[in-house]
Every structure is written in structure tokens, then in C-alpha cells.
Amino acid sequence: MANDTKVLRCAIYTRKSTEHGLEQEFNSLDAQREACEAYIKSQAFQGWKALPQQYNDPAYSGGNLDRPALKRLLAEVVVGKIDVIVVYKIDRLTRSLADFAKLVEAFEARSVSFVAVTQQFNTTTSMGRLTLNVLLSFAQFERELSAERVRDKVAASRRKGKWTGGTVPLGYGTKDKKLVIDKSEAETVRTIFKLYLDLGSFSKLVAELDRRKIVTKRRNTKVAKYRGGIPFTYGPLAHLLKNRIYVGETHHGGKWFTGEHDAILDQSTFDRVQELLKSNTVKRRLKFSQSGALLQGKLFDDNGNRMGPSFSSKNGVRYRFYVSTAMRGRPHKAGTVSRISAPEVENLVKAAAEERGIPIDQIVKVTVSAACIRVDAGNIKRKQRTIDIPWSPKPKGVATITRAPDHADEKLVKSLVRAHAWLADLTAGRYACVEDLAAAANINPKVVRQGLRLAFLPPELTMSVLNGKATMALKDIPKTLPLPWAVQRAMIGYSSIECYGTSGPLMVISLDPG
Known part of the structure; x- marks a missing residue:
């Protein structure tokens, strides 16, 4: 007589x-699996x-479901490859009531079906589900109690x-679960504090640390x-x-306590640094508050990045701008317009708002793109009020480039030649990676990566630089550039660049990202 019993995987x-x-040859996971296999054999009739996987x-x-094997198990459930899930105890699957309900x-x-081999219950009945919830409540209570004990001990x-x-x-190592001073790193810490007091600003300090090749703490981690x-x-x-x-x-907990470890700095030096930090912070806030930035906190680029007020001074004249916050470290995430004249955008928004009788302080958000400026005035009489102002970045003339065309920037020429030489070395396989090239040149890999960007500049600008006639300085080129040339030209901050030949202008390249 054929066996008609259905196989349950x-x-x-x-x-x-x-x-x-x-690390033991027979560990807890092995013991759990052995118990589950024995239970499955007892139900062979x-x-x-048991599946081999x-x-x-x-x-x-067990406090969350972010576990690789569990995710794989649930994926198999979804595609119908599993009939029964067997665990040693219910808390092996989860210790959270909310997660258990989802499962x-x-x-x-x-x-x-779901079975815990050491806890007999039937999830198809109301009493079985009540039993499960009680067991899970205690499992969750145990987990939270353990976490509280750990937090109290740490505190x-x-x-x-x-x-x-x-x-x-940086400046310390550990020995016998205690902080101990690392002499070489401690000297680096003292140098950083001293340099900040001498230089007085982060930008100068970062440049000096790069020059001295001072880097963050090196750690042994996978x-x-x-x-x-x-x-x-x-x-x-x-x-x-x-x-x-x-x-x-x-x-701990927002408070500081006298530690067991030795100090690297004296209190006087540390206090002077804190005073300078506080002073610089106040100065920056005053500059922003005195800048008259009408749209501060309301202006965004079309990638959703806030555009904050900034300014520059030239020949005693102060120029105000709004600059995308993405330009500080993440220029590739900036919108189509990363910098805009403050008076220009403020006047356009004011005129559009006044024309429609909207108070300027009622404007909620202004978004700048290469095609238009969108003004969101919020809800007016229960209706969403949005104004689209046609606009495109105004081309800036060559006069905005302060250097005369017959004065080549030697730094830019040398850096450009060096970038192409580095690219040729990497392309030819003379160096396996940027780190190897940097080690051979005895410089920081960051310098190589930033230098290589010059090998991917627009060809017409590259030729003009190499001819010594480009109206561009090395400082005008951002440290991080995306590959598209149109975006590069926009990021450099000019709307047009004149490339000069031996007998005058050769061409004018439009830098409108559109």
C-alpha cells in the first residue's frame, strides 16, 4: 500500500x-540544531x-529582525520552499512581541507552521497564541532588563x-581595559591644539595638517x-x-567626570582653545545675521540642499551669495545651480511676491534651478500658492576673472601636467592603485586623488592652460569635480571662459549647464 503521507519540509x-x-568544536548552535533534528525525526510518521540548508x-x-540567516529563511518562506520552521526555543527566533506578530x-x-521543540504549544488555537504571547513577553522583559543592567553598570x-x-x-591606546597614553600620538594631539591657537581658523589648520601629513588615528579593524x-x-x-x-x-550622560587615565593637555591650553572655538562660532553667526540674507533658511537648490548665505570681498567691495551646502564636501550632490547672487534672487522673489500681494515673511520655501525659481508661499485661503519665476543663470564676462590673460598660473600648469602623468602611470599599470602611486611619490593619497581631477577637465580649457594663456588659476578649480564637463564648468563658478591664443581669443565656451 503506497504511503500517501505528505512530506513537510x-x-x-x-x-x-x-x-x-x-570557537568550540560543539557550540550552542550545534546543540540547538541537534535537538531540532531529533524532534523532526520523532515526527517522521x-x-x-529536515532540510539540509x-x-x-x-x-x-534577538531584539530585531536584521539578521542574515533569518532574512534568507523568510525569503524561502515567501517562495514556498518551507512548510515548518523549527527552533529550540521561541526566543531564538525573536525577543520582540511586535516582531513576533509580523512573523x-x-x-x-x-x-x-512554527514549532519550538522545548515549548509545546499550538498556534492554531487562541490558547496557543496566548501562551506564545506570554512567553514572548517574558523574553522581551528579560532582554530589556539585561540592557538596563548593562547601562547602569556603564554609567x-x-x-x-x-x-x-x-x-x-587619538593620543591613547588601551591596556588591561584602561586608557594609556601613546607618546607619539599624544605629541600629535598637542601639535594640533598648538597649531589651532597659532593659526586661529579651521581652514588654515586643515591646510597645515595636510602639509605636515598629520592624519587621523590608525586602527586595526577588518x-x-x-x-x-x-x-x-x-x-x-x-x-x-x-x-x-x-x-x-x-x-557619560552629558556630564564629565574625573577619569582614571592621564591627561595629555594642561587645562590652560584646553581652555584657550575652547574660548577661540566659541569666539569663531560667534563671529560666524554675526556675519550671517549681519549679512541681511532675506531668504536665509528658505532657499534650496533643485536637489533639496539648503543654500546658505556667504560673501566675498574684492577691492573693498562686498559681494553676497547663496551657496548650496552640498558644495562643502559633497559637490556632486549639488543642484543645477550651486551658487547664486543674493541681491539677484532676493529682488526677483520680492518683486514676484509684491506683485501678487504676498508678504515676504509668508514665503515658506524658494527652490532655484537652471530653468526657474519656484516660490512656495504656503497655504493662502486654504489654497496652495506657488509662483514660478522664469530665470536662467546670467553669463559672467571675462572681467569677473581677476587675472590678466597674459599671466599664466604656473601652479595650474604644473599641476595639470602632473595629473596627466599620474593618469598615464595608472592607465599603463605602472602602479596598481592610487595608494601605490602616492607611496612612490611620498605624498598623501588624498593629494593624488584631488590632483587627478585636473586630468579630466574640458579639452579646450586644458589646451589653453598648457599654452599658458588660460584666464584661470588653480584656486578657481574645486577640489572635487564630477565627470560631466558642463557641470564642471558650472562648478568652477564662471559663466564663460575665454581661451586665448597667440593672437587673441580663440573661442568662448558657454558654461550654462542647460
Whole structure:
């Protein structure tokens, strides 16, 4: 008589919260799987059969569903490859009531059963579901209680000045779970603080640190982006200069406590740096508040980046602008217009608003693109009020370039030639990567990457530079450039560039990104 029992495909899921014991030949995951396999064999008369695939999540918390093996298991459920999910205990699957509700809903939608071999219940009845919820409530309570105990222990240790782990700052190492001074790095920290007091600004400090090849702390980690050893930027530099750990204190819950570790800086030096930081911050705020920026906080480019007020001075004349915040470190994310004259956009918006009887302070948002300026005046009489002002960036004449055309920028010429030589070396395979080339030239890889951008400038500008007739300086070219030439020309900040030959202008290249 043929056996008509339907085969039920059983997937075994195992999880362990920590790495402790995983190195053992027979660890917790193996024990869980062995127990589940034994249970499946006991149900063989009902057609249960264990799948060979293993769904193991070692060192993953049960507090969320962000686990690789669990995601793979759920994907198999969706495509109908699993009939029964078997776990050792219910908290191996999840410790969250909310997550469990989602899982049960997903299982029921695919007619997938769920079994915990050490906790007998039936999810098809109301009593079985109540039992599950009670068990999960205790599992979640246990997880939250453990987390509270850890937080309390960390807080108590920090109040006593102990190091409880985390990112080790530049200037220190760890020994016996305590911070100890790294002499060479400590000297680097003192140098950075002294240079900031001498130079008085972040921009000058960053340039000087690059010149001295001073970089962030190098770390031994498997993840490349966390290894450090890269040039300082404004954010990490500001964090370092404000870090009270250098005067022998530890931080917790917004408060600082006397630490067990030795200080790298004296209190006087640290206090003077904090005063200078505060003074520079106040000055920047005053500049912005005195700039008369009518659209401050309301102006955006067409990629959604806020455009903040800025200004430049030339021959005693002050020029106001709005500049996309993406231009500071992320120029490739800027909109089609990354910089616009403040008086121009303010006058256009004011005129359009006054013409329609809209108070200027009622304007909610202004978006600038290469085609138009869109003004959002919010809800007026329960109707959305939007004004589109036709507009395109005005071409700037050659007069906006301050250098005379018969004076070539030697730095730009040398940098351009060097960039093409570097590109040729990399293309020919003489160096495997930028890091190898930088090591051979004894310079920082960041310098090479920024220098290589010059090898991808528009050809007509490249020829004009090499001929020594370009009305362009190295400082006029942003440190980061996208590949499209039209976008490059717009980012350089000029609407037109005249390229000069031996007998006068050769051509005029329009820089309108449209």
C-alpha cells in the first residue's frame, strides 16, 4: 500500500546572542540544531523531513529582525520552499512581541507552521497564541532588563572615571581595559591644539595638517573605512578640539567626570582653545545675521540642499551669495545651480511676491534651478500658492576673472601636467592603485586623488592652460569635480571662459549647464 503521507519540509533556525563559545568544536548552535533534528525525526510518521540548508545567526541579537540567516529563511518562506520552521526555543527566533506578530502573520499567509521543540504549544488555537504571547513577553522583559543592567553598570563605571570601551581617541591606546597614553600620538594631539591657537581658523589648520601629513588615528579593524589614517576634515577636527578626555576626564550622560587615565593637555591650553572655538562660532553667526540674507533658511537648490548665505570681498567691495551646502564636501550632490547672487534672487522673489500681494515673511520655501525659481508661499485661503519665476543663470564676462590673460598660473600648469602623468602611470599599470602611486611619490593619497581631477577637465580649457594663456588659476578649480564637463564648468563658478591664443581669443565656451 503506497504511503500517501505528505512530506513537510522543515527548516531549522538557530541563533546565539554573543560570540562567546562559538570557537568550540560543539557550540550552542550545534546543540540547538541537534535537538531540532531529533524532534523532526520523532515526527517522521507525519512526513516531517529536515532540510539540509542551515539557517544560523551567530552573535546576533534577538531584539530585531536584521539578521542574515533569518532574512534568507523568510525569503524561502515567501517562495514556498518551507512548510515548518523549527527552533529550540521561541526566543531564538525573536525577543520582540511586535516582531513576533509580523512573523506569525507572514507564516500564516504562507500556511507555514512554527514549532519550538522545548515549548509545546499550538498556534492554531487562541490558547496557543496566548501562551506564545506570554512567553514572548517574558523574553522581551528579560532582554530589556539585561540592557538596563548593562547601562547602569556603564554609567556607574564612567562616574568613577573608568574606561568602558568604545572608540579610542587619538593620543591613547588601551591596556588591561584602561586608557594609556601613546607618546607619539599624544605629541600629535598637542601639535594640533598648538597649531589651532597659532593659526586661529579651521581652514588654515586643515591646510597645515595636510602639509605636515598629520592624519587621523590608525586602527586595526577588518572594515576598511574604519581604519583611519586619512586627512582631517572639519567634523573630526572639531570633535578632537572639544574632547575633554585630553584633560583627563570621562563622559557619560552629558556630564564629565574625573577619569582614571592621564591627561595629555594642561587645562590652560584646553581652555584657550575652547574660548577661540566659541569666539569663531560667534563671529560666524554675526556675519550671517549681519549679512541681511532675506531668504536665509528658505532657499534650496533643485536637489533639496539648503543654500546658505556667504560673501566675498574684492577691492573693498562686498559681494553676497547663496551657496548650496552640498558644495562643502559633497559637490556632486549639488543642484543645477550651486551658487547664486543674493541681491539677484532676493529682488526677483520680492518683486514676484509684491506683485501678487504676498508678504515676504509668508514665503515658506524658494527652490532655484537652471530653468526657474519656484516660490512656495504656503497655504493662502486654504489654497496652495506657488509662483514660478522664469530665470536662467546670467553669463559672467571675462572681467569677473581677476587675472590678466597674459599671466599664466604656473601652479595650474604644473599641476595639470602632473595629473596627466599620474593618469598615464595608472592607465599603463605602472602602479596598481592610487595608494601605490602616492607611496612612490611620498605624498598623501588624498593629494593624488584631488590632483587627478585636473586630468579630466574640458579639452579646450586644458589646451589653453598648457599654452599658458588660460584666464584661470588653480584656486578657481574645486577640489572635487564630477565627470560631466558642463557641470564642471558650472562648478568652477564662471559663466564663460575665454581661451586665448597667440593672437587673441580663440573661442568662448558657454558654461550654462542647460
